[in-house]
Amino acid sequence: xxxxxxxxxxxxxxxxxxxxxxxxxxxxxxxxxxxxxxxxxxxxxxxxxxxxxxxxxxxxxxxxxxxxxxxxxxxxxxxxxxxxxxxxxxxxxxxxxxxxxxxxxxxxxxxx
Amino acid sequence: xxxxxxxxxxxxxxxxxxxxxxxxxxxxxxxxxxxxxxxxxxxxxxxxxxxxxxxxxxxxxxxxxxxxxxxxxxxxxxxxxxxxxxxxxxxxxxxxxxxxxxxxxxxxxxxxx
Numbered sequence: 001x002x003x004x005x006x007x008x009x010x011x012x013x014x015x016x017x018x019x020x021x022x023x024x025x026x027x028x029x030x031x032x033x034x035x036x037x038x039x040x041x042x043x044x045x046x047x048x049x050x051x052x053x054x055x056x057x058x059x060x061x062x063x064x065x066x067x068x069x070x071x072x073x074x075x076x077x078x079x080x081x082x083x084x085x086x087x088x089x090x091x092x093x094x095x096x097x098x099x100x101x102x103x104x105x106x107x108x109x110x111x112x
Numbered sequence: 113x114x115x116x117x118x119x120x121x122x123x124x125x126x127x128x129x130x131x132x133x134x135x136x137x138x139x140x141x142x143x144x145x146x147x148x149x150x151x152x153x154x155x156x157x158x159x160x161x162x163x164x165x166x167x168x169x170x171x172x173x174x175x176x177x178x179x180x181x182x183x184x185x186x187x188x189x190x191x192x193x194x195x196x197x198x199x200x201x202x203x204x205x206x207x208x209x210x211x212x213x214x215x216x217x218x219x220x221x222x223x224x225x
Contacts, residue, residue, distance in 0.1 A: 041221065043202055100214060
């Protein structure tokens with residue numbers, strides 16, 4: 001079985017600064033990892049995924065994520081944060097059955 | 113392109129009343145379908161998933177049930193709501209099971225009073 005962990009409940013960053021939202025995973029075998037974003041009272045939106053290949057995955061809205069096998073991490077990054085990036089971010093992983101396992105979420109707050 | 117619809121958007125129901133939430137997907141065939149609940153705060157709890165018509169897998173035993181009467185229709189039901197059923201209900205679909213991204217609907221906010 002696979003699990004994902006998001007160690008930070010909240011991340012604060014100033015607009016224009018780089019941002020990182022952390023995710024670590026635990027899995028036996030090849031990991032399949034995803035990032036989603038949720039704006040208030042909305043459904044989740046898919047940002048990007050890692051299946052295999054390049055460790056740096058590029059996704060929507062300028063986000064990217066770096067897969068690090070030795071550290072079992074899949075951190076979400078963006079070079080320059082926008083106030084509109086403020087939202088709830090979920091890391092998810094394939095659980096080995098037919099479903100995804102989601103982390104508990106990290107609230108990103110970008111201040112002007 | 114594919115779209116996913118959920119209705120109603122918001123619902124206020126008394127304890128003990130029945131529930132029916134509907135989810136439909138357009139633009140794809142034989143999707144995998146999922147129901148999640150998001151309690152106040154943030155965590156997502158998978159309730160049910162379906163890989164085909166009439167095929168339902170339950171992840172959490174409770175007073176909710178799900179049905180898939182048509183290929184692109186997924187219904188979440190309850191005969192008698194509890195206060196603890198309050199939450200944000202999300203439907204999602206994916207092309208296949210496993211290592212494929214899921215696409216979420218706009219959600220239904222349910223308040224049980």
